[in-house]
Amino acid sequence: MKRFWIGSGLVSALVATAFTLASCGGSSTPTEAPKSADAGAPPAGGPAATPDMDNGGTITGKVTFDGTPPKMATLDTSANPVCAKAHATSPLKAEEVVVNPNGTLKNVFVWVSAGLPDKTWQVPTTAVTIDQNGCQYKPHVIALMAGQNLEIKNSDPTNHNIHPQPTVNQDFNESQAPGTAPIDKTFPRQEIMIPVKCNVHNWMRSYISVVSHPFFAVTSDDGTYTIKGLPPGTYTIEIVHEKYGKQDQQVTVGAKESKTADFTVKG
Numbered sequence: 001m002k003r004f005w006i007g008s009g010l011v012s013a014l015v016a017t018a019f020t021l022a023s024c025g026g027s028s029t030p031t032e033a034p035k036s037a038d039a040g041a042p043p044a045g046g047p048a049a050t051p052d053m054d055n056g057g058t059i060t061g062k063v064t065f066d067g068t069p070p071k072m073a074t075l076d077t078s079a080n081p082v083c084a085k086a087h088a089t090s091p092l093k094a095e096e097v098v099v100n101p102n103g104t105l106k107n108v109f110v111w112v113s114a115g116l117p118d119k120t121w122q123v124p125t126t127a128v129t130i131d132q133n134g135c136q137y138k139p140h141v142i143a144l145m146a147g148q149n150l151e152i153k154n155s156d157p158t159n160h161n162i163h164p165q166p167t168v169n170q171d172f173n174e175s176q177a178p179g180t181a182p183i184d185k186t187f188p189r190q191e192i193m194i195p196v197k198c199n200v201h202n203w204m205r206s207y208i209s210v211v212s213h214p215f216f217a218v219t220s221d222d223g224t225y226t227i228k229g230l231p232p233g234t235y236t237i238e239i240v241h242e243k244y245g246k247q248d249q250q251v252t253v254g255a256k257e258s259k260t261a262d263f264t265v266k267g
Helices: 002-023 081-086
Strands: 057-066 109-114 128-133 136-138 141-145 150-154 160-164 174-176 183-185 191-197 205-211 216-218 224-230 233-241 245-253 258-260 263-266
Touching (some): 057 245, 109 141, 109 191, 109 224, 141 216, 150 174, 216 224, 224 233, 233 263, 245 258, 245 263
Parallel strands (some): 057 258, 128 150, 141 205
Antiparallel strands (some): 057 224, 109 216, 128 136, 160 174, 160 191
16 A cells, blocks of 8 residues: 555656646647748738828839830731731730830839838738730739739630749649630749740730739839838839849838839830
8 A cells, every 4th residue: 555655646746747847838749830931821919911001101103214115026926817817907016125105114013122011911802814815915014912813814715825934933834715714823922023925825925923012013004103001111112124124222201201213224
């Protein structure tokens, strides 16, 4: 009986010690899952941030083209009767450089490349669309947030193919028959100016920029851009063009303040 009570006491002491160690963090089981490097997940302890459209700062500008606009090549679409017919009276031109009538440059991607607070930003629930229309990708340059839905359409009465070629995201290569439902895709990681090609029609080209925050734009038919809702701070505004590369400049903007950041690209 004496040995029994000594053993029981020892067991009780060991159990108590183990309980104490577990309560003080002695367990080897992690208490928190590793954080993902992908964008789009809300931070622990609070909702994802959104741009403050009422009190945030605004940066606007334009991208001017300096030089003689280059003549873009006429694309040969004769290999596909549908594409040839669509451009019988207006031949399809390459979109590598599109200079607007006012001397500005279209299809320039503009974004805040540095200076934002360390936050996770809410991903929009609306999709961004790229359409295979007139045997072209439209728009030629698109941008969306990491995790945002990309809707791929085929509006032409012929087969198409879409093949993005990212380096940090996973690529895909899918054909799309006429009249079929849109293809839905997402990119989980930030990556700027992903080239897109069509394996069926070699003249079809496009670019997709994926950003971890909502502060970006693409210049349009007047060469301008607008980025709204910025927290007060100093930011690096960067432009990226498929032929002319990158430029950047720093801009400081306060609450409810508007600043201008213009760029000039030499042809």
